[in-house]
Amino acid sequence: MIPSSATVPPGQARPPADRVADVVRHAVHAGLLGESQPVAGFVDADGVRDSVAALQDAFAGTPQVLHTFAAKAASLIPVLRLLADCGMGCEVASPGELRIALDAGFAPSQIVFDSPAKTREEIRQALVLGVALNADSFAELRRIDELRPEDSASVIGLRVNPQVGTGSIGAMSTATATSKFGVALRDPGVREDIVRAFAERPWLTRLHAHVGSQGCPLELIAAGIAETYRLAEDVNSALGTRRITSLDIGGGLPVNFADDGVRPTFAAYVAALRAAVPGLFDGRYALVTEFGRSLLAKNGFIGALVEYTKDAGGRRIAITHAGAQVATRTVLMPDSWPLRVGTFDPGGRPKDGPRLAQDIAGPCCFAGDVVAHARELPELREGDIVVLYDTGAYYFSTPWSYNSLPRPAVYGFTISQGGAVRLAPVRQAESLDDIAAASGLAYADSLRELHDDQSLRDGSPIVLKDLR
Incomplete structure (x- = not known):
């Protein structure tokens, strides 16, 4: 240096x-x-520390909160390790992100795995590690039924789509009527299905929702979290017990790209939530956040x-x-x-x-x-x-x-x-050798050799080996 x-x-x-x-x-x-x-x-690096401190300060006094960083926003191990040192957890959405989160030093208990397309192997690995999982559908819950070890330490939640509408950038809005994410809360019969899912699974203890990010105003984000909070209250009331004990309220704070000013702030975000959902911060539910862009942009x-x-x-x-x-x-x-x-x-x-x-x-x-x-x-x-x-x-x-x-x-x-x-x-910086290797240099002759194979000429069956 x-x-x-x-x-x-x-x-x-x-x-x-x-x-x-x-x-x-x-x-x-x-x-x-x-x-x-x-x-x-x-x-x-100084700015990253300051942004994390601003997030933590905004939630000061909240009894139980885990702030996770959305790894997709900056999938660089040194950055993730800095965030871990600042007291953050990590939200991941792929096996690659899970790997780099672990390499960065996040404890499995501080990692949340979100993805609408988790494979059985990915679910199995997360459950063995003790990583928290947010199931994106009822079908995924059924997979977890099959794969979950009795002694798994994973906190498991269900992602719901509160269907509160779209922000100014449709592609960044995840609470639309037809969003690919979560269980559509306002569709006919779904609310009853959610209550049934929790009734049948004592290990299902969390609700998750994420309204979107850039282009989503604070009022829209708060509305989605309010819907999720009310659902948790309804499920617990219907079951006569505090089955849902934590809420993953996502992230999504938009960023001002017009000038150097930081707006909205994390403090403004918390103020909007307190106005829309006063009971969110009383300690009855542990909270998880998943901010990314607003911490790093x-x-x-x-x-x-x-x-x-x-x-x-x-x-x-x-x-x-x-x-x-x-x-x-x-x-x-x-x-x-x-x-x-x-x-x-x-x-x-x-x-x-x-x-x-x-x-x-x-x-x-x-x-x-x-x-x-x-x-x-x-x-x-x-x-x-x-x-x-x-x-x-x-x-x-x-x-x-x-x-x-x-x-x-x-x-x-x-x-x-x-x-x-x-x-x-x-x-x-990636080298030309790196680019060539990633472009299949090791198999440069493989397609040509397909046509040289005797079995192609005599009709014999072909078994390709060592493809992985």
């Missing part, structure tokens, strides 16, 4: 934009961003080299190395996922001067690979650096392999009160 020469007066925190500028300059000087490494992601950014600039149809276009492979949602749904763009010179210093309408395009070989359209920015030139802000969640951590573009390197950073920047590796 190489400290930078940037300094600020002791005791004064650097504003977010200044922190990014310090890191960009340091990364350029260290050779971590530029011609030899034209795109990289950066995670603010503003604590990361992408830096990318401007390789060329050109003019077309009266528009300036900057061709950079950050496009759909690291900003997939923004490229495919620009109105729903707009990103702010920062501009820096080849030395990593913020650019200034007259502004020009420019497209910020990526390296992918399709016409729509543009992360910002007609954006008024200081004029960009070859060798400059652009920054895509608020990309700490879902962007560089889970890149798209379009055009066999490599996964970018990722670095974590801290900045001392004196302004010293320290960088640490989070993930190495």
Whole structure:
């Protein structure tokens, strides 16, 4: 780790934009961003700690609450380990996410497994480990009936879809009438089926609901949680016992991408819940949360080299190395996922001067690979650096392999009160050898050899071996 020469007066925190500028300059000087490494992601370790603290503070005084981080938002083991050190649990939605959560150091009892497509083997593994499971359907509950060991320590819940409606981004709304997630609570007869499911399974003790995330207002999220709370009360009343003892209320706090401000805050989220569901915090139900984007988005950014600039149809276009492979949602749904763009010179210093309408395009070989359209920015030139802000969640951590573009390197950073920047590796850049291996290099001749096999010519049956 190489400290930078940037300094600020002791005791004064650097504003977010200044922190990014310090890191960009340091990364350029260290050779971590530029011609030899034209795109990289950066995670603010101090910011992550601060965001977790804000979440914990918002729920202070709540008797029993487990805050889990949605691993899909930043599936990087060093980031997950930092979150574990901050007292977080982990929400996973695949065997891969379960593996990296365990490798990151989360205890099985602090992990919640959500997925609408869990296989029998995945369910069996979770039950043996003692990982909490939220069944997504009655069919999955029946599988758990078959697979659950009597001594399993797993807390098991049922995910319900409260069907309270959609936010402004349909694809991010999971409580619509026809959502693929959960048991549709308002469909005819389903409420009675839910009561029966709990009556038949003494080990079923949790309800889970998640309304959605980006584009879902606090009122909609609170309405979904209120429906789930009322269902828990009804089930317990119908059974004459406190069968449901915990509620997994999901996550989904939207992120402000318009500026540096954090809004809504976790405190505003809790205030909305207290207004809609006053009994949620009285301790009768243990709570689980599953926040992801709201903890990481503003604590990361992408830096990318401007390789060329050109003019077309009266528009300036900057061709950079950050496009759909690291900003997939923004490229495919620009109105729903707009990103702010920062501009820096080849030395990593913020650019200034007259502004020009420019497209910020990526390296992918399709016409729509543009992360910002007609954006008024200081004029960009070859060798400059652009920054895509608020990309700490879902962007560089889970890149798209379009055009066999490599996964970018990722670095974590801290900045001392004196302004010293320290960088640490989070993930190495993918090499060309890595790409070739993932593309089947070890089996390069396999298809050709199929046609050379004698059995193809004489009609003999074929048994393929060693395919796994």
